[in-house]
Amino acid sequence: MSATGIGAPVRRKxxxxxxxxxxxxxxxxxxxxxTRAVFVRSPHAHANIKSIDVSAAKTMPGVIDVLTGAQxxxxxxxxxxxxxxxxxxxxxxxxxxxxxALAATKxxxxxxxxxxxxxxxxxxxxxxxxxVKVDYEVLPAVVDPAxxxxxxxxxxxxxxxxxxxxxxxxxxxxxxxxxxxxxxxxTKLDIVNNRLVPNAMEPxxxxxxxxxxxxxxxxxxxxxxxxxxxxxxxxxxGMAPEHKLRVIAPDVGGGFGSKIFIYPxxxxxxxxxxxxxxxxxxxxxxxxxFLTDAHGRDHVTHAELALDxxxxxxxxxxxxxxxxxxxxxxxSSSVPTYLYxxxxxxxxxxxxxxxxxxxxxxxxxxxxxxxxAGRPEATFVVERLVEVAxxxxxxxxxxxxxxxFITAFPHQTPVIxxxxxxxxxxxxxxxxEMADVKGFAKRKRDAARNGKLRGLGYSxxxxxxxxxxxxxxxxxxxxxxxxxxxxxxxxxxxSVEVLTGSHAHGQGHETTFAQLVSERLGIPIENxxxxxxxxxxxQFGMGTYGSRSGAVxxxxxxxxxxxxxxxxxxxxxxxxxxxxxxxxxxxGKFTVAGTDKSAAFGDxxxxxxxxxxxxxxxxxxxxxxxxxxxxxxxxxxxxxxICELDVDIETGKVDIVNWTAVDDFGTIINPMIxxxxxxxxxxxxxxxxxxxxxxxxxxxxxxxxxxxxxxxPRAHDLPSFHVGLTETKxxxxxxxxxxxxxxxxxxxPAAVINAITDAIGTENIAMPATASxxxxxxxxxxxxxxx
Amino acid sequence: MANVSMxxxxxxxxxxxxxxxxxxxxxxxxxxxxxxxxxxxxxQCGACIVHIDGIAAKACTTLALQVxxxxxxxxxxxxxxxxxxxxxxxxxxxxxxLQCGYxxxxxxxxxxxxxxxxxxxxxxxxxxxxxDGNICRCTGxxxxxxxIEAGAKAMAK
Numbered sequence: 001m002s003a004t005g006i007g008a009p010v011r012r013k014x015x016x017x018x019x020x021x022x023x024x025x026x027x028x029x030x031x032x033x034x035t036r037a038v039f040v041r042s043p044h045a046h047a048n049i050k051s052i053d054v055s056a057a058k059t060m061p062g063v064i065d066v067l068t069g070a071q072x073x074x075x076x077x078x079x080x081x082x083x084x085x086x087x088x089x090x091x092x093x094x095x096x097x098x099x100x101a102l103a104a105t106k107x108x109x110x111x112x113x114x115x116x117x118x119x120x121x122x123x124x125x126x127x128x129x130x131x132v133k134v135d136y137e138v139l140p141a142v143v144d145p146a147x148x149x150x151x152x153x154x155x156x157x158x159x160x161x162x163x164x165x166x167x168x169x170x171x172x173x174x175x176x177x178x179x180x181x182x183x184x185x186x187t188k189l190d191i192v193n194n195r196l197v198p199n200a201m202e203p204x205x206x207x208x209x210x211x212x213x214x215x216x217x218x219x220x221x222x223x224x225x226x227x228x229x230x231x232x233x234x235x236x237x238g239m240a241p242e243h244k245l246r247v248i249a250p251d252v253g254g255g256f257g258s259k260i261f262i263y264p265x266x267x268x269x270x271x272x273x274x275x276x277x278x279x280x281x282x283x284x285x286x287x288x289x290f291l292t293d294a295h296g297r298d299h300v301t302h303a304e305l306a307l308d309x310x311x312x313x314x315x316x317x318x319x320x321x322x323x324x325x326x327x328x329x330x331x332s333s334s335v336p337t338y339l340y341x342x343x344x345x346x347x348x349x350x351x352x353x354x355x356x357x358x359x360x361x362x363x364x365x366x367x368x369x370x371x372x373a374g375r376p377e378a379t380f381v382v383e384r385l386v387e388v389a390x391x392x393x394x395x396x397x398x399x400x401x402x403x404x405f406i407t408a409f410p411h412q413t414p415v416i417x418x419x420x421x422x423x424x425x426x427x428x429x430x431x432x433e434m435a436d437v438k439g440f441a442k443r444k445r446d447a448a449r450n451g452k453l454r455g456l457g458y459s460x461x462x463x464x465x466x467x468x469x470x471x472x473x474x475x476x477x478x479x480x481x482x483x484x485x486x487x488x489x490x491x492x493x494x495s496v497e498v499l500t501g502s503h504a505h506g507q508g509h510e511t512t513f514a515q516l517v518s519e520r521l522g523i524p525i526e527n528x529x530x531x532x533x534x535x536x537x538x539q540f541g542m543g544t545y546g547s548r549s550g551a552v553x554x555x556x557x558x559x560x561x562x563x564x565x566x567x568x569x570x571x572x573x574x575x576x577x578x579x580x581x582x583x584x585x586x587x588g589k590f591t592v593a594g595t596d597k598s599a600a601f602g603d604x605x606x607x608x609x610x611x612x613x614x615x616x617x618x619x620x621x622x623x624x625x626x627x628x629x630x631x632x633x634x635x636x637x638x639x640x641x642i643c644e645l646d647v648d649i650e651t652g653k654v655d656i657v658n659w660t661a662v663d664d665f666g667t668i669i670n671p672m673i674x675x676x677x678x679x680x681x682x683x684x685x686x687x688x689x690x691x692x693x694x695x696x697x698x699x700x701x702x703x704x705x706x707x708x709x710x711x712x713p714r715a716h717d718l719p720s721f722h723v724g725l726t727e728t729k730x731x732x733x734x735x736x737x738x739x740x741x742x743x744x745x746x747x748x749p750a751a752v753i754n755a756i757t758d759a760i761g762t763e764n765i766a767m768p769a770t771a772s773x774x775x776x777x778x779x780x781x782x783x784x785x786x787x
Numbered sequence: 788m789a790n791v792s793m794x795x796x797x798x799x800x801x802x803x804x805x806x807x808x809x810x811x812x813x814x815x816x817x818x819x820x821x822x823x824x825x826x827x828x829x830x831q832c833g834a835c836i837v838h839i840d841g842i843a844a845k846a847c848t849t850l851a852l853q854v855x856x857x858x859x860x861x862x863x864x865x866x867x868x869x870x871x872x873x874x875x876x877x878x879x880x881x882x883x884x885l886q887c888g889y890x891x892x893x894x895x896x897x898x899x900x901x902x903x904x905x906x907x908x909x910x911x912x913x914x915x916x917x918x919d920g921n922i923c924r925c926t927g928x929x930x931x932x933x934x935i936e937a938g939a940k941a942m943a944k
Contacts, residue, residue, distance in 0.1 A: 011880055011881060011883075012880070012883070014888070015879070015880040015885060015888075016880070017888075018885055018888030018891050018892075019862075019872070019876040019879050019880055019885065019888075019891060019892075019895065020822070020862065020863065020865075020866055020872070020876065021820070021821070021822015021823070021861065021862035021863040021892050022822065022863075023822070023888050023889075024821075025821075025824075025889065027821075027825075028815075028821035030819075123805060123807065123808075199924055200887070200889075200924055201824075201826045201832065201834060201887065201889040201890045201922065201923065201924050201925075202824070202826070202887065202889040203825075203826070251887075251888065252887065253824075253887045253888065253889030253890075254886070254887040254889060254924050254925055256924070283825075285828045286826065286827035286828045286829065286832075287828055287829075505887055506886035506887030506888070506925045507886070508886070672883050673883065675883075676883050676886060676925075676926060676929075676930055679926055679927035679928075679929040679930065680886065680924070680925045680926050680927045681927075682927055683924075683926075683927030683928065684924070684927075706827070706828070706829045706831075707827045707829050707831035707832060707922065708829045708831060712831075712832075712922050712924070713927075714918065714919055714921075714922060714928075715914070715915040715916075715918035715919070715921070715928040715931070715932060716915040716916050716918070716919060718915075718927060718928055718929075720911065720929050720932065720933075721927065721929055744927075
């Protein structure tokens with residue numbers, strides 16, 4: 001391993017600009033003559049718009065124009081769409097309601113935009129927005145997914161009965177029912193997977209610039225996948241032909257899924273820029289972010305596990321209601337279906353699984369993928385069921401897991417996925433050693449002497465990442481292919497630019513991708529630049545989510561580098577006057593086999609461009625190659641997290657005293673970055689388990705609409721983490737990578753809740769397990785004793 | 788409009804602002820010092836932290852006119868003029884104390900204030916406790932804590 005190659009903890013190339021305040025996020029970009037957009041948003045969760053009067057607002061200082069949904073419709077700007085078709089069990093297609101970028105006749109959630117003020121400054125825009133008069137006829141709202149399908153629930157979209165988007169299922173019900181009928185033990189759980197607000201620290205932003213001279217539109221935005229944004233905004237929304245629209249996602253301050261999607265504000269900024277013939281910028285307030293960013297999770301589930309007398313799992317069944325909010329966000333339909341039910345086998349050999357999912361509209365913000373997307377929900381169901389079953393049957397939770405682990409690969413689960421490799425015993429064993437599970441009983445006794453109830457919880461999770469083979473996702477309803485592209489440009493001086501369709505928003509691609517190129521070409525890492533996030537530079541790409549940038553994005557780079565090597569060998573053969581087949585490439589040097597004749601990579605690069613050693617008929621000049629890599633399977637990162645915590649008997653406050661994570665991510669490019677991804681994921685999962693939760697009141701008002709009301713994990717809420725690795729290579733991509741971005745968020749909620757229930761001796765407690773919730777549970781548990 | 792003058796990163800600056808203009812807006816929009824960020828609107832996240840006369844303050848909750856005559860240091864003013872990084876900046880890079888980079892300027896400015904108040908030998912508990920006014924969504928704080936501990940030590944050298 002070289003100091004900058006694969007496996008080295010190289011310090012990040014991108015850090016200098018961030019630690020010196022020179023990052024360029026969307027709001028940092030300015031264009032001459034820039035105006036500011038301020039949205040007028042509905043204060044009601046559900047209302048008809050009777051009229052909108054913008055006349056007073058238009059006369060306010062600094063106002064350039066005030067635009068409404070009626071004008072948007074007149075200009076034939078298309079609706080936002082959901083790009084993944086799900087069919088109900090009766091074969092009918094999902095029911096996607098119209099989602100205009102500005103509501104013209106009806107609002108369906110608080111924060112729905114009804115008009116936009118274009119002004120010289122944000123302050124002037126806000127003043128004018130106050131003067132827009134909207135006459136609403138307020139309607140009753142429904143916010144609880146469990147109530148959305150009730151006969152008396154208000155109907156949100158015309159022609160969509162019972163607010164039901166689809167009633168989907170997966171698996172063989174008959175087999176499952178038979179297994180349950182024969183089971184010795186059945187564990188049942190009711191689970192609410194709490195609604196979360198992603199809260200990337202950089203709020204969403206959009207800057208649109210229309211060039212009347214060329215009829216070109218440029219959009220800077222906070223996107224995880226600028227090419228997909230361009231495609232949707234062009235092909236479905238009809239803003240501009242694809243070749244007349246450039247989307248640039250510069251430095252992006254965190255995404256966690258919430259910046260995958262195409263949002264109304266970027267559509268409106270583009271449209272408004274063309275109308276006012278000036279650049280239009282919008283930057284979200286955090287308050288707007290709470291109301292309008294796609295939220296995550298929000299499942300209500302009843303789940304059951306059937307086991308034989310020895311604790312062997314026979315079957316699993318689950319019925320889930322998934323809240324998709326007021327409108328279907330870009331990939332919302334896939335999250336509670338193919339990203340969820342397909343992972344219900346966990347790490348276990350479960351012969352039969354059946355899952356039903358109803359997706360519903362409510363008068364709340366749209367819900368879509370948030371770090372893990374479906375897989376955290378699945379893991380929580382499986383890992384809670386297994387834990388509770390173990391305790392009910394008097395079997396050690398680690399032992400019950402071991403009895404059911406899949407140990408032979410490939411393994412076909414009953415829910416589509418074919419696991420290609422892994423060693424679940426290895427990660428459990430290593431985690432148990434690192435966490436000193438043997439010493440737990442003593443630590444529990446010691447804690448009790450200090451008024452603390454100590455608990456230990458496991459989560460042996462699996463996820464499907466490296467999303468995904470295009471044919472496979474196409475057959476499941478995806479509107480896009482999920483390959484990735486890479487272009488490797490070798491310059492005449494031997495430096496290299498890699499243009500990638502992946503997009504970094506904290507993951508460190510400028511470093512890890514350069515490590516790969518440095519190792520493969522034998523050139524200094526400083527000589528490699530990674531270019532991403534601009535549709536004018538990178539021809540096409542599918543972006544970053546689903547832990548796919550390593551397994552898919554880097555595989556594309558490998559394929560392009562393969563082609564570079566082939567072409568460079570041809571050039572070297574002419575230079576060294578040898579047969580192409582005799583040229584060997586190693587450590588940045590081309591050598592004629594068995595001789596001392598060689599040429600350095602830089603010399604070969606130069607010769608490829610000056611083309612003095614070969615004719616155009618023999619070889620095309622230049623050294624640039626492209627690859628579109630389509631994966632052959634998902635990847636299956638898996639591992640074991642163990643949470644050890646104390647519950648304060650007096651206050652119910654939970655303190656995590658030790659966190660152990662042992663993950664199998666396959667090949668690791670940069671362990672420092674991988675560990676950082678694990679840390680961040682655990683923090684988000686612990687946040688979900690202990691403190692985060694988005695709540696709407698019965699009228700559809702978001703009660704947790706700011707960082708003063710929605711509890712974000714802070715430094716003192718978390719411990720330092722103990723992170724370890726096991727490694728089985730993924731056989732499904734050339735580097736053997738599996739992906740690490742989501743694991744922490746997928747594994748951790750179940751580990752926390754398993755530990756709390758272990759500590760206080762209850763079967764179930766809902767997330768977030770706040771001090772108040774835990775204290776209340778403790779009182780209930782102690783009540784019979786008192787009586 | 789009102790005129791405001793202050794020293795920013797050692798340079799005298801002046802500008803005409805609306806009385807309601809926040810210090811963070813003045814820095815970002817008038818002076819184009821965009822390293823100071825806005826991550827929330829309730830003074831919770833700390834992405835906007837700068838030093839006012841040497842003490843950390845949230846520039847999103849400070850009016851530009853309030854700091855008339857004051858000396859402001861932003862993230863752009865930390866490295867030496869020749870480009871040599873401040874030890875705390877160096878520590879954040881060395882310990883991978885940042886991912887997306889958005890909270891980072893505020894974290895570093897906050898870290899320096901923790902050192903000012905608590906000295907160069909910081910334990911994990913103190914750092915975590917004192918970081919209460921800064922939110923990071925990427926790192927889980929693990930490496931930020933390590934970076935601050937190391938940066939504080941390096942500053943004593």
